[in-house]
Amino acid sequence: MIRIAADLILRAFVVLTGVALATFALLWHAPGDPALSIAEARYGTVVSKEVLDFIRAEAGFDTGFWTAFWAWLSPLLAGDFGQSSVTGRAVWPDLMTAMSYTLPLALVSLAIGLAISVPLALIATRRPGSWMDRGAVALASVGVAIPAFWLGLLLILLFAVQLGWLPAMGADTRAHAVLPALTLALGVAASLTRIIRSGILEARTQVFLPAFRRRGIPPRNIARDHVAPHAAIPVITVLGLELAFLLEGLVVVEVIFARPGLGSFLVNAIYARDFPKVQAVVLLAAVIFVIVNLAIDLIYRSLDPRMDGRNA
């Protein structure tokens, strides 16, 4: 187990190095003179050559790729995310403020998504092939096909514009979070319902279950002790994908609902070509994502004894 964990941690380290390298290569190849756009944003349009040279030296643009990469990476490793190239404000506090809007929304959406999908999948699998099962599958299939930004717009249209029940823009009160959370939760619920349903159906095909039934073990106990744990394994393996799905939804949903979270932070930073902010979001998200996937991997391996180190 320790060997496997060490191997997984080494992999996580390699992956994060790769992400850092890819991020820097992307910034290095960004079109236009980044020094010029920084200067324009800071001082207005007319800039002298000396100012440009100063900015270039400050950001390390005038050295080679690997020197500049190291110059770029070392403060990041020390936890210094630098200043916004547009406003000059430190990136980290603003990033944390954005995070404080995004994290609760993501967790609440995930919770609502589970609260919808688990009962729905249980009802659907009570009688496979019945109209309830087919209805749940159809609902989930449509739900997976609806893009989060369109669902968000439809909910705004219905609940904010037509009915006027809920606010659509901003994040001032709890009521402002209802529509964004609902948008994300419905998407999560749709994909989870499909996975949990097929997980349960698959778990019921285990060869020893009829023997247990004939021996007189109550169906409730079989479901609890032999079907549920087996059905949980595919669900846990896709939780990482589900998190990715949720984060992708968050970006567009925050933009639509004008919530000042991580997604809006990222998109606005790209619009403004504020690269220190962009790279901070990218690296933070990558670290979180890799750690969560590492945790999921370890849980999964401890749940399923059939998994050994080689089948990774």
Next chain:
Amino acid sequence: MRSVVILVVVFALLMVFGPMLAPYDPTAINIPKRLQPPGGEWLLGTDALGRDILSRLLHGARWSLGLAFVVSFLGLMVGTCVGLIAAQGGRFADWIAMRTTDTFLAFPELIAAVVIAGILGAGTGTLVFALAVTGWMRYARVARGIGLSLATKGYVVQARLAGMHPLAIARWHYLPSLLPSLTVVWTGMFARAILGISALGFLGFGVQPPLPEWGTMLLDARIHMRSTPLQMIWPGIAVVVSVLAINLAGDALRDVLAEQESP
């Protein structure tokens, strides 16, 4: 398999003949007739610049579906190559290929695409690049997995011992066994590409106006939500119906393959 063929044919017909069915020029601006309601002269109404929405939807199929096809096909090419290199190239090549795959999977694909397209500058070329670069990893994993299971099969071992070139083994022994599973992955990635193109278009990083792409149309329609809410409905329905059709075809194909393998 039949459902996928039908789907591809319907989409191809839509992309080739859809624009011919369009009653108006999709970029013709007609300000006096802006924001017309559906019905009458304009079947689905007009947008904020007086352009016919139906014509834009029909022309948009070429962008939204056509680009998604290109993106998913590029991903298929790259991913299959990486997967086969990992399966055939020995331990070191396998490690490099799989850690590269992990690195690209270490980040939500759509967000990576947004960052890439945003930093490199919006446009159709960068859109395709951004989505293809973030959309090859699943093919690679599937191709590697099947490739490794084939490597110990008798006919592959014999071919290798007989001195058959690795590329020839890949072409004649690996590819035929890979194709069914890769087609299933492809349907899923095609659907994802449609969602990705419309999402990037909606954020302003995708196909640029005045070209009629469905996500870009939604971005335009959003501003006029209060006065002409229906304008926002049509492009969304186009996206949902396309994605749903592809997903259903993919599910059907997967069931057929599972049945073939089980007995």
